[in-house]
Amino acid sequence: MSRFTDVLLVSPLADGRTWVVSRDFGYEVGEEGKGDIVNVALGFETDFASIPRVFWIVLPKWGRYGNASVIHDWLYWIQSRSRREADDIFLEAMGILNVRALKKRLIYWAVRGFGWIAWIRNTADREAGYERVRKYEELRATAESGRTGTLKRLTSHAVRKMTRK
Numbered sequence: 001m002s003r004f005t006d007v008l009l010v011s012p013l014a015d016g017r018t019w020v021v022s023r024d025f026g027y028e029v030g031e032e033g034k035g036d037i038v039n040v041a042l043g044f045e046t047d048f049a050s051i052p053r054v055f056w057i058v059l060p061k062w063g064r065y066g067n068a069s070v071i072h073d074w075l076y077w078i079q080s081r082s083r084r085e086a087d088d089i090f091l092e093a094m095g096i097l098n099v100r101a102l103k104k105r106l107i108y109w110a111v112r113g114f115g116w117i118a119w120i121r122n123t124a125d126r127e128a129g130y131e132r133v134r135k136y137e138e139l140r141a142t143a144e145s146g147r148t149g150t151l152k153r154l155t156s157h158a159v160r161k162m163t164r165k
Contacts, residue, residue, distance in 0.1 A: 001031070001032055001096075002027065002028055002029060002030060002031075002032070002092055002093065002096050003027070003028050003032060003096065004025070004026070004027050004028075004067055004093075004096070005024070005025065005026040005027065005028060005037065005039070006023065006024055006025055006026070007023070007025075008021070008023075008025050008066070008067045008070060009021070009022050009023035009025070010022060010046070010070075013045070017047055018045050018046070018047055019045070019046050019047070019048065020043055020044065020045055020046075020134055021040050021041070021042060021043065021044045021046065021070065022042070022043075023042070024039070024042065025039075025040045025067075025070065026038055026039040026040055026071075027067075027068075027071045027089070027093055029089055029092070030092075038071055038074065038075060038089065040070060040071065040074040041074070041133045042133075042136075043133045043134035043135060043136065044070075044073075044074055044077070044132060044133050044134075045132045045133070045134060046069070046070045046073045046074075047061065047073070048061045048062050048066055048069045048070065048073075049061050049062070049063070049065060049066070049069040049107070050073075050118060051110075059103070059106070059107065063099075064094075064097050064098065064099050065094045065097060065099045065103075065104070065107060067093065067097060068090050068093035068094045068096075068097055068099075069090075071089065071090065071093055072086060072087070072089070072090040072093075072111070075089060075090075076115070076118055076119055076122055077122050077126075077132050079119070079122065079123070083115060083116070083119050087108065087111050087112055087115060090107075090108065090111060091104065091108045094107065094108070
């Protein structure tokens with residue numbers, strides 16, 4: 001059976017939206033002992049579940065699914081697996097966390113339907129040189145993410161793509 005490798009330990013950044021992973025954390029996919037482990041880098045910036053504010057009353061950014069959200073954020077950032085695989089691992093991890101079936105399916109289908117936006121945005125961020133893994137010595141009480149808004153990043157990414165052709 002799948003499992004998380006350790007307890008999730010994070011520290012908030014001053015922007016109030018971003019948290020930094022401050023202890024080794026990962027997830028063993030599929031059968032235990034199989035060796036398929038997703039290890040989140042120390043210093044990785046996460047916003048937990050990227051749920052629009054209007055839905056926070058029903059699905060807050062942090063809930064029983066929080067640990068799975070960090071694994072999902074990491075997989076979307078590094079893109080070492082397909083988007084479908086990342087979403088399926090997210091679904092599996094929410095099951096390990098005993099997220100209720102309806103909530104788990106709702107979140108899963110939301111990322112299947114709209115996750116492409118975050119996937120493309122992460123590609124654009126990496127191409128623009130933005131790094132979501134912080135070095136320990138960079139962390140200060142006043143540190144902020146510095147990540148631009150999704151619309152701004154996607155627009156600049158699209159412009160770069162069009163001007164390259």
